[in-house]
Amino acid sequence: MLPTKETYDCVVIGAGPAGCTAAALVARAGFSVLLVERESLPREHVGESLMPETWRTFERLGVLDKLRASRFPKKVGVQFVNHTGKESKPFFFRQHDDRDCAETWHVERATFDKMLYDHAEGEGVECLDGVRVLEVAMVGDRTTGVKLQAKGGATAVIGSSVVVDASGQSAMLAGRLGLKRVNPDLKKSAIWRHYRGAHRDESGGGVKTIILHTDQQKSWFWYIPQSDDIVSVGVVGDNDYLLKGRGKPAQIFEEEIAKCDGVVSRLVGAEPLDDLAVAKEFSYSTDRPSGDGWVLVGDAWGFIDPVYSSGVYFAMLSADMASDCIIDALRAKDPSAERLGAWAEEFSMGTKWVRKLVTAFYSGEFRVGKFAMDHPEHVPALTDLLIGRMFSPAVPRMFEDLDPWLERAIAESDRQSDTADDTMDGGGSVPAIA
Incomplete structure (x- = not known):
């Protein structure tokens, strides 16, 4: 199926959380919007744990009642388990802020994304799934529309004042324009699957996201309880460590589970589902967020890391903020790079703190519980x-x-490592063993 019109004010590529958010908000402002998704919906996707602050965009979209009425379990906190199996005190969000907006949900992405897609359609967006964007039409550096292809092979060229790239990690426009930059320090891979009947801790009135290190700290697991007695379990590590020369992903996944007692104990008696999936090299940024007639949102703009569950939140917030700029540009009949990208500086200033926290996590010496004990005054900020x-x-x-x-913790770890090396080599007060 192809679009009903030849020209739209705005074409949005990709019907994930970012694309659906941007499309719905721009359409609500009175503009014609076409939302195009290459896959047929509903479709599975990783990213089930939401940050509570996503509430603000849910409220603006008008989907809170749908979420409250859903089967999605309420996410009430986060907990960390270190490589020795020691569990941090849970960070219960209500203890920090007793309002409803301090809590959120763990979602099944197929159902969640379809809900946002249907909501966008209810706002007046023309929604097409199973339709590919073959190319983005450009005159010089300005986008003028898109070329589409339906399932049967029929094509159409659609004009548009603004093209929103919400194509996720495929980053269609950023790839074409050479804007995508993989973070060399966060070249990670992930392997994940779902389990039925795994352990659920509902203390605190809901479920928690649990982050667990393996015993050698070369990888970490997410553990995300969902509805219908399902738990999402995934492992993340450096590309070279996790996927190169170690056999099939299913074998690697089981090997990594065996290195994490916290996951092993939680999966006792659980049934693995036949949905193992793999992703790699997923941390990247883009050189600029917009150009004349186009803007990047969500994962097409950039992706940091899954460790703090920021992906869906960043996707929706970037689209929320960008939609105001798109509306402003369309009203002014000036879809320039400056107008369309005016949201990005403020957004980047905020996301850099999450990026710094991710970097701290991967240092190998960031102990959340220890930092909280040493600096209790910063627990509210954390x-x-x-x-x-x-x-x-x-x-x-x-x-x-x-x-x-963190610098002191790393230095102390290095000193301990040097001492151990000296001992093994015959240094220090312990004689070498021949």
């Missing part, structure tokens, strides 16, 4: 960041202490 309140003025102040604290 919880703010885990909730998604990255614009809180307390967050940058936290890093004034976290950065030197």
Whole structure:
């Protein structure tokens, strides 16, 4: 099926959370919007745990009642388990902020994304799934529309004042324009699957996202309870460590589980589902967020890492903020790069704190519980960041202490490692063993 019109004010590529959010908000402002998704919906996707601050965009979209009425379990906190199996005290969001907006949900993405897609259609968006964008039409550096192909092979060229690239990690426009930059320090891979009948801890009135290190700290697991007695379990590690020269992903996945007692104990008696999936090299940024007639949102703009469940939140917030710029540009009849990308500087200033927290996590020496004990005054700011309140003025102040604290922890770890090496080599007070 191809579009009903030849020209739209706005064409959105990709019907994930970012694309559906941008499409719905621009259409609500009175503009004609076409939303195109290459896959048939519903379709499976990773990213089931939401940051609570996503609530703000849910409220603006008008989907909170649908979420409250859904089967999605309520997410009430986050917990960390270190490589020795020691569990941190849970970060219960309600203890930090007793409002409803301090909690969120764990979602099945197929159902969640379809809900947002149907909501966009209800806002007046023309929604097409199973339709490919073959190319983005450009005159010089300005986009003028898209060329589409339906399932049967029929094609059409559609004109548009603004093209929104919400194509996810395929990053259609960023790839074409050479804007995508993989983060060399976060070249990670993930393997995941779902289990039925795994352990569920519902203390605190709901479920938690649990982050667990393996015993050698070369990888970590997410553990995300969902509805219908299903739990999402995934492992993340460096590309070279996780996937190169180790056999099939299913074998690697089981090997990594065996290195994490916290996951092993939670999966006792559980049934693995036949849905193993793999992703790799998923942390990247783009050189710029917009150009004349086009703007990037969601994962097409960039993706940091899954460790703090920021992906869907960043996708929806970027689309929420970008939609105001798109509406402004269409009203002014000036879809310039400056107007369409005016949201990005503020957004980037906030996301950099989550990026710094991700970098701390991968340092190998960031102990959430230990930092909280050493600096209890920063627990509210740390919880703010885990909730998604990255614009809180307390967050940058936290890093004034976290950065030197982490440097000291790394230095101490290096000293202990050197001492151990000296001992093995015959240095120190212990004689070498021949």
